[in-house]
Every structure is written in structure tokens, then in C-alpha cells.
Amino acid sequence: MSSRQRSGRSLLARSTPWLFLAVPLAFLVTFTYTPVFNMLFYSLTSWDGFSPDMEFVGRANYTELVTRPDLFQVFYVSLFYLASGVVQMVLALYFATVLSFNVRFRNFFKGVLFFPYLINGVAIGFVFLYFFQPGGTLDSVLGLFGARDEHLWLGDPDLVNWSLASVSLWRYLGLNFVLFLGAIQSIPGEIYEAAELDGANRWHQVRHLILPGIRPVVSLSAILVVSGSLSAFEIPYIMTGGANGSTTFVIQTVKLAFQFNKVGLASAAAVVLLVIVLLVTWIQRHLVPDEGVDLV
Amino acid sequence: MKKRSTALAAAVVMSMAAVSACSGGGGAGGTGGAAVAPADPTKVSGDITVLTHKTDLAADGTLAGYAAEFNKIYPNVHVKFEPIVNYEGDVKIRLNSSNYGDVLMIPAAVPVPDYPKFFAPLGTPADLDQKYRFIDGGTYSGQVYGIAINGNATGMVYNKAVWQQAGISNWPTTPDEFRADLQAIKAKTQATPLYTIYHEGWPITAWQSYLGEAGCDPAANDKLAADTAPWAAGKELNGIDTLLYNVVHDQLTEKDPTTTTWDAAKSQLGTGKIGTLPLASWAISQMKAAAKTGGADPADIGFMPFPAQANGHFCSVISPDYRQAVSTHSRHKEAARAWVDWFVDKSTYAQEQALLPTLKAGALPDELKAYQDAGVQFIQLSQTKNADVSKIDNQSEIGLNKPDYRQHIVDLARGAGSGSLDGYFAELNKKWATAIKTVG
Numbered sequence: 001m002s003s004r005q006r007s008g009r010s011l012l013a014r015s016t017p018w019l020f021l022a023v024p025l026a027f028l029v030t031f032t033y034t035p036v037f038n039m040l041f042y043s044l045t046s047w048d049g050f051s052p053d054m055e056f057v058g059r060a061n062y063t064e065l066v067t068r069p070d071l072f073q074v075f076y077v078s079l080f081y082l083a084s085g086v087v088q089m090v091l092a093l094y095f096a097t098v099l100s101f102n103v104r105f106r107n108f109f110k111g112v113l114f115f116p117y118l119i120n121g122v123a124i125g126f127v128f129l130y131f132f133q134p135g136g137t138l139d140s141v142l143g144l145f146g147a148r149d150e151h152l153w154l155g156d157p158d159l160v161n162w163s164l165a166s167v168s169l170w171r172y173l174g175l176n177f178v179l180f181l182g183a184i185q186s187i188p189g190e191i192y193e194a195a196e197l198d199g200a201n202r203w204h205q206v207r208h209l210i211l212p213g214i215r216p217v218v219s220l221s222a223i224l225v226v227s228g229s230l231s232a233f234e235i236p237y238i239m240t241g242g243a244n245g246s247t248t249f250v251i252q253t254v255k256l257a258f259q260f261n262k263v264g265l266a267s268a269a270a271v272v273l274l275v276i277v278l279l280v281t282w283i284q285r286h287l288v289p290d291e292g293v294d295l296v
Numbered sequence: 297m298k299k300r301s302t303a304l305a306a307a308v309v310m311s312m313a314a315v316s317a318c319s320g321g322g323g324a325g326g327t328g329g330a331a332v333a334p335a336d337p338t339k340v341s342g343d344i345t346v347l348t349h350k351t352d353l354a355a356d357g358t359l360a361g362y363a364a365e366f367n368k369i370y371p372n373v374h375v376k377f378e379p380i381v382n383y384e385g386d387v388k389i390r391l392n393s394s395n396y397g398d399v400l401m402i403p404a405a406v407p408v409p410d411y412p413k414f415f416a417p418l419g420t421p422a423d424l425d426q427k428y429r430f431i432d433g434g435t436y437s438g439q440v441y442g443i444a445i446n447g448n449a450t451g452m453v454y455n456k457a458v459w460q461q462a463g464i465s466n467w468p469t470t471p472d473e474f475r476a477d478l479q480a481i482k483a484k485t486q487a488t489p490l491y492t493i494y495h496e497g498w499p500i501t502a503w504q505s506y507l508g509e510a511g512c513d514p515a516a517n518d519k520l521a522a523d524t525a526p527w528a529a530g531k532e533l534n535g536i537d538t539l540l541y542n543v544v545h546d547q548l549t550e551k552d553p554t555t556t557t558w559d560a561a562k563s564q565l566g567t568g569k570i571g572t573l574p575l576a577s578w579a580i581s582q583m584k585a586a587a588k589t590g591g592a593d594p595a596d597i598g599f600m601p602f603p604a605q606a607n608g609h610f611c612s613v614i615s616p617d618y619r620q621a622v623s624t625h626s627r628h629k630e631a632a633r634a635w636v637d638w639f640v641d642k643s644t645y646a647q648e649q650a651l652l653p654t655l656k657a658g659a660l661p662d663e664l665k666a667y668q669d670a671g672v673q674f675i676q677l678s679q680t681k682n683a684d685v686s687k688i689d690n691q692s693e694i695g696l697n698k699p700d701y702r703q704h705i706v707d708l709a710r711g712a713g714s715g716s717l718d719g720y721f722a723e724l725n726k727k728w729a730t731a732i733k734t735v736g
Contacts, residue, residue: 048407049388049389049405050388050389050391050392050405050406050410051407051410051413052392052413129495129555129557130555132555133552133555134551134552134555136555152551152552152554154552154554154555155552155553155554155555155710155712156712157707157712157713160554240495240554241495241497241699242700243494243495243497243554243699243700243703243707244554244703244707244712244713245707245712245713255700256693258385259695259698259700260690260691260693260695261405261690262690262693
């Protein structure tokens with residue numbers, strides 16, 4: 001009797017996690033995996049995006065992609081976002097470390113740093129459009145410091161990608177900062193006390209406690225930064241529409257699909273981007289293995 | 297491992313179901329059949345949904361007013377409007393389903409040969425052509441699928457006060473004269489002579505609409521289908537793009553084209569801070585409204601033709617706006633057809649919005665009447681080869697009606713892009729010729 005009861009309970013116990021998982025899994029399959037499989041399928045067709053007929057063309061789209069180097073030139077633009085991503089991580093780490101100590105108004109500063117991440121991307125695009133206008137906010141502020149020249153922050157092809165990448169930095173700094181701050185605060189307080197008793201100063205604490213302690217989060221952020229810079233889209237698309245040499249790979253893909261009705265080719269490009277991101281992540285994980293952290 | 301493969305299999309099955317659902321298309325009730333105009337207006341009944349891009353007219357009640365007028369003749373048809381902000385993009389995707397209203401504007405991206413898959417035939421071109429303009433572009437293999445809601449005449453909106461202040465009283469007749477006039481505006485007034493509105497993208501596509509005007513050639517668009525070098529010296533596209541290049545190169549346009557917005561340009565033209573905006577006739581009423589809002593005189597807004605003449609007169613291409621069609625899945629095709637006909641025949645839409653009426657017998661609004669009286673001849677581009685031209689255009693990834701290609705010309709002209717205009721023309725010619733071969 002008791003054994004049967006236990007087996008009944010254990011069936012329920014075993015299925016409980018699955019019942020909890022059913023809803024998120026259903027969402028995941030519906031909204032992530034189904035579209036991905038659809039995309040894989042589209043990439044093998046010459047579909048124009050709305051016609052009821054889809055012509056199967058095999059790997060023709062992939063052949064076209066690899067035989068057109070001009071389609072990959074746009075990855076050059078990603079370098080700007082990668083550079084800003086590195087700066088973003090350094091800044092986020094700096095602010096997270098400083099604000100993890102007892103600083104006056106620290107909650108206020110946390111809010112200030114995180115706030116941009118909460119703003120809608122379209123709003124950010126419009127705000128910075130005025131910010132970057134010749135004689136606009138940025139030029140006025142620079143004018144206060146004596147630099148009175150007007151710059152075409154978005155109009156000058158040598159500046160446009162730096163301008164856009166710095167908007168992206170401003171926007172995503174908060175997210176990065178919160179990730180780092182959370183990781184730093186999960187380091188037990190006693191360890192700091194012990195370190196202080198041993199005569200470690202703040203710099204020693206950062207170097208030997210915080211950095212090793214948050215290493216998994218740093219490597220996660222690095223992956224997010226790299227994949228984010230390869231697939232930068234929202235900010236340049238809203239602010240310049242990819243004009244003036246600011247086209248990224250995703251903008252180019254969107255234009256192929258929705259301007260020139262080449263959904264098949266665009267799907268193939270999206271698949272290639274997915275593969276590139278997976279590959280870069282894999283290389284990164286092998287160069288910097290994610291070991292368990294043991295501070296004690 | 298086993299669990300993972302089960303999940304994977306489930307995902308595959310689901311995605312296949314989704315794909316087949318996407319490509320399934322037909323099968324719904326009421327699919328197929330022609331949309332015939334009802335013989336007796338009082339007998340036809342049903343609820344119809346009209347998808348519309350005119351969100352402003354839906355919001356201020358103008359469309360509801362039209363529906364009320366419509367109900368005086370067709371008392372048993374109930375019209376519901378579904379305004380869509382991102383009309384082109386949203387409706388293009390909705391065409392994958394069978395649920396895209398009873399009446400809709402045909403998205404520009406749908407190729408003409410696909411019309412029979414989505415829309416109900418409205419009649420033969422021989423019948424409809426006598427009554428309406430722009431029938432041929434909505435026709436496929438002997439059947440008409442869409443009737444334009446109105447037409448537009450190309451030209452440029454300009455601020456008369458600014459041009460007068462610069463001492464110019466006549467419309468320029470050549471591109472060089474146009475440039476000299478803009479130079480005079482720059483020298484003698486405070487206004488910027490011309491805005492490209494590069495940043496917004498879509499306004500710069502207006503330059504494509506000048507195709508056919510320099511030569512007054514109704515076949516200009518069709519000729520592109522077989523022309524392997526449309527940007528060669530002396531050709532129309534070369535002339536249009538060279539003018540755009542020169543105007544920007546002479547610094548007669550906005551200082552930073554990448555940050556100018558549409559709303560700002562509109563009010564600045566209205567108040568005389570901008571001399572000229574290259575936009576078609578639909579913009580006139582908006583500019584007048586902007587002038588009024590800015591405290592300036594709406595009568596200052598003028599409309600001039602593209603600066604080129606053939607045989608001593610100006611030509612202005614008139615072209616259709618969105619075409620109204622009846623969905624092939626509609627259950628009330630008679631009622632839907634009644635709305636399509638009533639809108640172009642009886643509604644006051646074209647008059648009120650100062651647009652060219654689709655109805656051949658319809659009166660021109662005052663603005664266009666004056667334009668025609670000043671010696672501008674309206675021509676209509678033949679659309680017989682349009683399906684081929686758009687196929688070549690998409691294949692070549694040039695995008696004649698997309699902003700990117702003319703934005704690049706502006707970049708070259710202001711020294712922001714690398715390369716020369718001639719080099720770019722050669723590249724465009726090469727792309728176009730290759731695409732003709734591929735599409736062939």
C-alpha cells in the first residue's frame with residue numbers, strides 16, 4: 001500500500017516540473033523554434049514574402065550569398081559596435097564596482113545608469129536625432145567648452161558609425177551594469193571583511209575578489225556584446241535607415257526581404273548570421289572556458 | 297537525449313503545420329468569383345470591412361462621413377473602416393491569410409501577375425477604361441483587379457513668396473535654369489533653396505516620378521524593361537539624377553541631410569524658410585495647412601513642373617495612388633464592389649483633398665486646374681511592361697522607388713561617399729543589365 005502510494009506521489013512529483021515547464025516551453029516552441037524552422041525552410045525557396053506559391057530552389061540562396069562578397073562587407077560596421085561594446089563593458093564594470101561599495105546616493109546613481117535601458121528604442125532614436133543635429137544639443141554642449149565648430153555627427157561618413165555606436169553604448173550600459181552589480185553583490189560580505197583584516201585595500205579587493213568572482217557574468221556579457229555588435233539593428237535603422245554607410249548586416253537582410261522581396265535570400269542571410277554568432281560564441285567559450293568559481 | 301529529440305520532433309511537426317497553413321491560402325467560404333456591381337442598390341446588403349492607409353481621415357471622422365453618404369444610396373450595407381498605420385508592411389503580410397478585409401488598397405509590393413490570387417475581378421479593361429483613368433496598371437490577363445482611389449500629378453511644391461523675392465517670375469524650363477534660380481534664392485533670400493529630406497527616405501523617391509517628363513514620353517517606364525544602360529548619358533534617369541547631384545553639389549540643399557525631418561521641412565516650406573520641395577501634387581494641401589499653422593499665407597504655396605520641356609511645353613506625369621480592390625475571400629463581393637465604385641464615382645474625396653480624380657469626367661481641383669492652364673500637359677506612363685520592370689528592379693537590388701539609391705547620389709554629391717557620379721551610373725547600368733539577363 002505504502003509503496004503504491006509512494007509511486008503515485010512520485011509520478012506526480014516527477015511530472016510537476018514538466019507541468020510548470022509546459023507553458024514556457026509552449027511559448028518557446030511557438031515563438032522561437034517554429035519561426036527558426038520556418039526561416040530554414042524559406043531559405044531553401046525563392047519566396048517573395050507574400051505569394052501563395054513557394055518555389056523550392058535548394059541551396060541556390062546560399063550559393064548566391066557566398067559568391068557575393070559585397071553582402072559581407074557590412075560586417076565592417078560591426079567593428080564600431082564591437083569597440084563601443086568593449087568600452088561599455090569596462091564602464092559598466094567600473095560603475096558596478098564603485099556602486100557596490102558604500103557610496104552616497106548609490107541607489108540614485110543605479111537608477112540613473114539603468115534608466116536608458118528602459119526607454120523605447122524609437123524614442124531614443126528621435127531624442128538622439130535632435131541631439132546630433134548641427135547646432136543641436138551636442139554641439140551646444142561642446143560650445144560651452146570652447147569647441148564651437150558644428151559637426152555633422154550623422155552626416156559625416158567618418159563620424160556616423162561612432163555616433164550610432166555611442167548611442168548603443170548609452171542604451172545598453174545599464175543592462176550590463178545591472179548584470180555586473182548583481183554578480184558583485186552575490187559575493188558574500190564576510191570575504192571582504194576577511195580581506196580587510198588581512199590588510200587588502202580596495203584595489204586588492206577588486207583585483208583578487210570581485211574580478212574572479214564575477215568571471216562567468218563577464219564572459220556572458222562578452223558573448224552578448226559580440227553577438228549584439230554582429231546583429232546591431234534597431235538604433236541605426238531608426239536613426240539613419242542604413243544610409244550614409246551605416247548599414248549593418250541585419251539592416252541589409254531586412255532590406256533584401258522587405259524592399260526587394262527576396263525573402264528566400266534574406267532567410268539564408270539570417271541563417272548565416274545565426275551560424276556566425278554560434279561559431280563566435282563557441283570559439284570564445286573555448287578560448288575562455290567557463291570554470292566554476294571558488295573564492296575560498 | 298531522448299527527451300531532446302522528442303521536443304525537436306514536436307517542433308518540426310509544429311513548424312510544418314505552420315508552413316502548410318501559410319501556403320494553404322484558399323478554401324475559406326466565399327473564395328473566388330467576380331465582384332459584380334449590384335443592379336439594385338437597395339437589395340444589396342452585408343457588413344464590409346475596408347482596410348485603409350488614410351489613418352488621419354479615419355481619426356477625424358471624414359471616412360465615417362463618406363460611409364454615411366454611401367448609406368444614402370446603399371442603406372443595407374454596413375461599412376467598417378480598419379485604419380492601418382504601417383499599411384504597406386502590415387497588409388503585405390496579412391495577404392498570407394484569408395483575412396484582409398472585403399475592400400483593401402493593393403499594397404505596392406504585390407506583383408501584378410499575383411492579383412488573381414488575392415483579388416476578385418472587377419470587369420474588363422475595355423469597359424472600365426472608358427470611365428476611369430489608370431485602369432491598365434490594375435489589369436492582368438484581360439481582367440481589372442483594382443481601381444485607383446485618386447491620381448497624383450508630379451511636380452515640385454514651392455513657396456511663391458521666396459521665389460518672387462529672388463526675382464524669379466517664370467518657371468524654369470531647363471535643369472540649368474533651375475539651378476541658376478536656386479542660386480538666386482540662395483544669394484537673395486534667407487531661405488534654403490531646396491530640401492532633399494534625405495533622412496526620412498520616402499520623400500527622396502519622388503525624383504523617380506519625374507521619369508518620362510523631360511522627353512514627354514509615355515513609354516519611358518516600359519523602355520526600362522529592355523534598356524541595358526538606362527543611366528547612359530542623355531537618358532532620362534541620367535538627367536534626373538544629374539540634376540539631383542548638381543543641386544546638392546552646389547550646396548543648394550539642407551546642410552545636414554541626415555537629420556532633417558518631414559514635419560520640420562513641411563512647416564519650413566510653409567513659412568518660407570525653404571524654397572522648394574520636390575514632391576507630387578498630394579503635398580499641396582498638406583503644405584497649405586502647414587503654412588496656415590505657421591501663421592503664413594496658404595496662397596504662397598505653388599506647384600511647378602519638373603524643369604524640362606519637350607516641344608515647347610512642360611509635361612507632368614499623372615500616376616495612380618493606391619488601387620482599391622475586393623478581396624477574393626470576401627463574402628459580400630457585391631457590397632464591396634458597390635463601395636469601390638461609389639468611392640471614385642460619387643464621393644467628394646478627390647475634390648476635398650485637392651487630388652486628381654480617377655473618374656475621367658470628374659472635375660480637376662483648383663490647384664491642378666491652374667497647373668494645366670499654365671501650359672502643363674498631363675501624360676500617363678504606359679504600364680504594359682511594369683511587371684517586368686519591377687522584377688528587374690528587385691533582382692538588381694537597385695530600388696528605383698526606394699530611397700537608398702538616391703540617398704547614395706546625395707552622399708556622392710556632398711562628398712560623403714567614395715566614388716564619382718559617372719562611376720555610380722556605370723555600376724547601376726551594370727546591375728540593371730545583369731538583372732535583365734537573370735530575369736530574362
